[in-house]
Amino acid sequence: xxxxxxxxxxxxxxxxxxxxxxxxHHLQEILKAxxxxxxxxxxxxxxxxxxxxxxxxxxxxxxxxxxxxxxxDIILIEFKTGPQNPDFRHALAQLIxxxxxxxxxxxxxxxxxxxxxxxxxxxxxxxxxxxxTLAEAVARSGWDLGEEGWAAxxxxxxxxxxxxxxxxxxxxxxxxxxxxxxxxxxxxTMRYGKFYLVEIVRxxxxxxxxxxxxxxAAPSRRSQTGASGSAGQADEAAFLSGLADDAYRDAMRxxxxxxxxxxxxxxxxxxxxxxxxxxxxxxxxxSIGWVxxxxxxxxxxxxxxxxxxxxxxxxxxxxxxxxxxxxxxLALIRGGRAxxxxxxxxxxxxxxxxxxHSDIIAAIATLVNxxxxxxxxxx
Numbered sequence: 239x240x241x242x243x244x245x246x247x248x249x250x251x252x253x254x255x256x257x258x259x260x261x262x263h264h265l266q267e268i269l270k271a272x273x274x275x276x277x278x279x280x281x282x283x284x285x286x287x288x289x290x291x292x293x294x295x296x297x298x299x300x301x302x303x304x305x306x307x308x309x310x311d312i313i314l315i316e317f318k319t320g321p322q323n324p325d326f327r328h329a330l331a332q333l334i335x336x337x338x339x340x341x342x343x344x345x346x347x348x349x350x351x352x353x354x355x356x357x358x359x360x361x362x363x364x365x366x367x368x369x370x371t372l373a374e375a376v377a378r379s380g381w382d383l384g385e386e387g388w389a390a391x392x393x394x395x396x397x398x399x400x401x402x403x404x405x406x407x408x409x410x411x412x413x414x415x416x417x418x419x420x421x422x423x424x425x426x427t428m429r430y431g432k433f434y435l436v437e438i439v440r441x442x443x444x445x446x447x448x449x450x451x452x453x454x455a456a457p458s459r460r461s462q463t464g465a466s467g468s469a470g471q472a473d474e475a476a477f478l479s480g481l482a483d484d485a486y487r488d489a490m491r492x493x494x495x496x497x498x499x500x501x502x503x504x505x506x507x508x509x510x511x512x513x514x515x516x517x518x519x520x521x522x523x524x525s526i527g528w529v530x531x532x533x534x535x536x537x538x539x540x541x542x543x544x545x546x547x548x549x550x551x552x553x554x555x556x557x558x559x560x561x562x563x564x565x566x567x568l569a570l571i572r573g574g575r576a577x578x579x580x581x582x583x584x585x586x587x588x589x590x591x592x593x594x595h596s597d598i599i600a601a602i603a604t605l606v607n608x609x610x611x612x613x614x615x616x617x
Contacts, residue, residue: 243441243448254441254448258411265411265438266317268449270303273363276315279521280453281405281434283307284550288379290353290372292361298335304352308381310394311405312340315436318410326408326417330424330433333406337431341402345395348372382549386537386579397508403430409451411438418455425457432457473506480531486588489595490529490542496599500606509534513544513602515609519556526564526605532588538579542591544568544598545583560608567601 243254259265269275273289284307291304303315314336318329340348349372356362357369369375376383376391383391398404413435424433435455441448474494481487497504503514503523510530514523527544528536537547545568546561554561565582568574573590577583586594 245443245446252444254443254446257440257442259438259440265440265449266302266409269315269317269409269438269451272449273303273305275438275449275451276305276313276407277436277451277453278307281313281407281456282522283309283311285381286379287313288375288381289356289363289366290375291356292359294352294356296336296339296352298339299332301332301336304356306376306395308379308383308387308391310391310396310398311403312395312398313405313407315407315409318408318413326410326413326420329408329410330406330420333408334431337402337404337406340399340404343399345372345392345399348395348399384537384580386535390536394508401430401508403432403508405432405434407434407436409436409438411440413437413454421455422458473511474504477506477510477529477531482532483588485592489592493529493542493591493595493598496595497602500603502602502606510536515557515606517554517557517609518612520554524550524554524557524561526561526602527583538577538581539583540577540585541587542595542598543577543581543583543585544574544601545577545581548580548582551582556612557609560605560612563608564601564605567604568598571597571601 242256245252245254270292274286276287278285278287287305287307289303289305291301293300293302294304301314302317305313305315307313314333316329316333316336318325340352343351353372353375354370357366357371357375365378365380366375369378373388376388381387418435421433421435433455434453436451437454439450439452441450478487478491481490494504497513503516504511505514510528512525513527513529514525516523524546526546527542528539529542530536530540532541534540545565551558551561568584571584571586571594573594574584574586577585586598
């Protein structure tokens with residue numbers, strides 16, 4: 239049965255009804271021309287994606303879209319051109335080939351060989367027009383990374399290129415259950431790389447035509463995060479084994495165990511993890527803490543840092559007051575130092591965490607209870 243959307247305008251109501259596009263190529267051109275339709279939030283990214291390649295020639299051929307997220311992650315998008323499985327397999331194979339073309343490039347080579355070629359072409363998005371380098375394109379993106387954010391962006395991009403941990407997207411008007419099963423298999427078995435299916439929907443009614451895109455297959459939360467499962471446990475074990483101070487390592491282990499007991503998501507990245515809670519008005523969990531190796535940092539967060547990014551909190555009004563009380567409680571914990579960045583957060587280093595970890599876990603537990611109570615009240 240086709241999906242419907244109720245539209246109300248000037249006191250009148252009518253339906254937009256899902257209809258087939260004239261052809262797959264028509265939908266492809268819509269998404270290529272309007273890349274902001276790509277559901278970045280559903281893929282775990284904050285903000286719109288930045289296009290850095292459109293029908294760009296690589297060693298294996300021409301890729302439909304190359305995008306970057308504000309985190310420094312690479313997203314490769316290929317359009318399936320027909321309804322049959324061979325077309326789907328061909329699109330998947332192409333994506334993997336394109337990923338191998340980018341694998342092991344330096345950030346400078348990626349900038350010069352991919353991004354700058356796109357910026358010099360006639361296919362540039364309005365937001366990037368006038369930029370000639372990756373740094374200039376990012377500056378025009380509206381991400382507002384700042385110096386610390388730019389360093390974290392480059393660090394993640396460097397890691398993605400070195401490991402091949404790329405996000406692969408096949409986009410089409412419709413996918414079969416067999417195609418979704420293939421994606422589940424790839425996401426469950428591949429060490430690096432994440433795979434998504436994105437359906438492009440055309441809706442029509444009265445004199446209006448609308449288009450939308452939605453993720454219909456993605457890596458499971460279990461495969462993406464370190465909250466559970468062998469891959470996440472291996473990340474946590476490797477992280478803890480890299481901490482030299484015994485008391486600090488034990489305190490960090492207690493913090494992570496406390497988060498697991500509270501049902502909090504711990505999302506592991508290439509160098510550390512973010513501690514995240516679910517919010518009723520946010521598709522993806524909100525970060526309330528970060529744990530990082532001794533020699534690493536992210537936007538001012540170092541060691542064990544707890545608090546919030548005010549930009550993300552502003553988009554999550556349902557839990558704003560509870561999170562602000564959480565930050566106030568953190569400010570009272572002995573040994574914490576205000577993070578020197580836009581984060582409203584406090585850092586507990588090697589000497590401070592062993593004496594503070596119990597109070598930190600208690601602050602997080604209180605936050606979780608308040609968020610759950612507010613959610614129940616709204617329900």
